[in-house]
Amino acid sequence: MPEPHRAVPPRLLIYNAAIYPDSSGATAAAVLFEGGRVRWVGQAGDALPAAEHRIDAQGKTLLPGLIDPHAHLLWMAIDRLTWNLGGPHGPGSLADLMDGLRDRRLDSGEWIVAHGLSEARLAEQRLPTRWELDAVVSDRPVVLRRACGHAAVANTLALRRAGYADDAVDPVGGMLERREDGVPNGVLREAAAAVLYPMLPSPALADVQASLGVVAQDCLALGLSTVVEAAVGFTYGFETEWQLWNALRGAAPFPLRMGFMLAIGPTEAAMRGLRPTREPDWQVATLKFFSDGTLGSRTAALHAPYCACGQRKGLLMNPPQALRRHVAQAARDGWQVAVHAIGDQGVEEAVAAMEGAAPLPGMPHRLEHLGLAPDPLCDRMAQARIAVVTQASFIERMGDSFAAALGPQRSPLLYRAHALLERGVLLAGSSDAPAGALSPFESMAAARERRTATGHVLGAAERLSASQAMRCHTENAAAVLGRDDELGHLRVGAAADAILVDTDPYRAGASEVRATKVLLHVRGGAVVWSRAVS
DSSP states (O other), X not given: OOOTTSOOOOOEEEESOEEOSSTTSOOBXXXXXXXXXXXXXXXXXXXXXXXXXXXXXXXXEXXXXXXXXXXXXXXXXXXXXXXXXXXXXXXXXXXXXXXXXXXXXXXXXXXXXXXXXXXXXXTTOSOOOHHHHHHHOOSSOEEEEETTSSEEEEOHHHHHHTTOOTTOOOOTTEEEEEOTTSOEEEEEEEHHHHTTGGGSOOOOHHHHHHHHHHHHHHHHHTTEEEEEEEEETTTTOHHHHHHHHHHHHHHSOOSSEEEEEEOSOHHHHHHTTOOOBOOTTEEEEEEEEXXXXXXXXXXXXXXXXXXXXXXXXXXXXXXXHHHHHHHHHHHHTTOEEEEXXXXXXXXXXXXXXXXXXXXXXXXXXXXXXXXXXXXXXXXXXXXXXXXXXXXXXXXXXXXHHHHHHHOTTTGGGBTOOHHHHHTTOOEEEOOOTTSSOSOHHHHXXXXXXXXXXXXXXXXXXXXXXXXHHHHHTTHHHHHHTTOTTTSSOOSTTSBOOEEEESSOTTTSOHHHHHTOOEEEEEETTEEEEEOOOO
């Protein structure tokens, strides 16, 4: 089915290529796209069919369009428009951060907001406190959101706007960090921080739409044809974000095939008149729930304490019975269920909830991240046919911090992959960008190497082969979306989504794969992006 509002392109033939129609390793030499579909796949020496447009691939590798089943495009678009502390010129110390905050005092608007804060990048290895922010800006609310999105630091005025007095209690699923005398210090985690997000000013609609267009082009340049927006409502609240996405869709065709996970419960979805749909280019079929927090913020729920954190074990975002009730209801209403779960306790509660959810035809329920999973939990996921959407680039980017948080006994069980595939679990790779690397080739390389920034190998037994790593971003990812009949491969009848690249990721080493450049991107049979050749 062609994309709405877009004319079906004429016949396009790509020949003289090294084509991998799927991850089986079989190759072809030519492919014909017609009517937005793959119509013919040929071998070397086959007579080439007629076509209005022909592209000589000059021996380069042609792959199916890649899929990212868990990313945050809106978050990335907002980052381009907001004070971004995580960029290459971000602060390296608290003094640098305060200098930047002083500069922001002159900005227009009432709130001062930043994204991308990370204590790991600061010399002091800690987040600032509300009193340090107050010393620079006390007459305007200040909110600095942590890079993971699951925590923030607020000055006193922002705390008061959120309803937090000095004797405030922790909300369910959240935590206010405190000084020794029990007074909140301004660091808010999980549900405690989420109270603030709908209050924050969002950029103008036109600016966000333009920024999303740039992010979409970045995706095309990295070989991504299909992306799932991983939590509509996570950045500014559901109402604001869903209106924005629908306005974007109504304005013009979006260059990516999109899927959406809605961060609302089944009751709210029903009240809004939302029903699961599987439109080919705008799939709204998934409700997302949170079992726990993140390892970086030390809010992922663990059975045993974090190392060097006393008795701290993280947070469950929902009471277990409530999570099970909501997940079961969502499944009964026909929604695919996705549950964010990272710590072993958080994963256990997520698995228990999905074990009680009715399966959907052709679309598995999905567990997002799977940070820490002992063998018994892997066995249960396989038995319940739960799909896992994980992020190998986290090992490269944050693996050292994760290993320090969990210690040598648990760290080999982080972000498991091979053990899941051995058990028959449907495993898909994703970015969780901007937290992880948007490039699927960086993710594939990380899945093969499992090497941290300091060179430590984290769970060598969990390394994937080249074909397994590719399959996680093609056929497996398509199956998680319930779209494996048409996406993630270039067999006859599939959607005409393909990328021409400068390396052969099945034969190249991981370092070469990491540096892969996309030369041409075809989506729906039309060239939607190409690299300038000098």
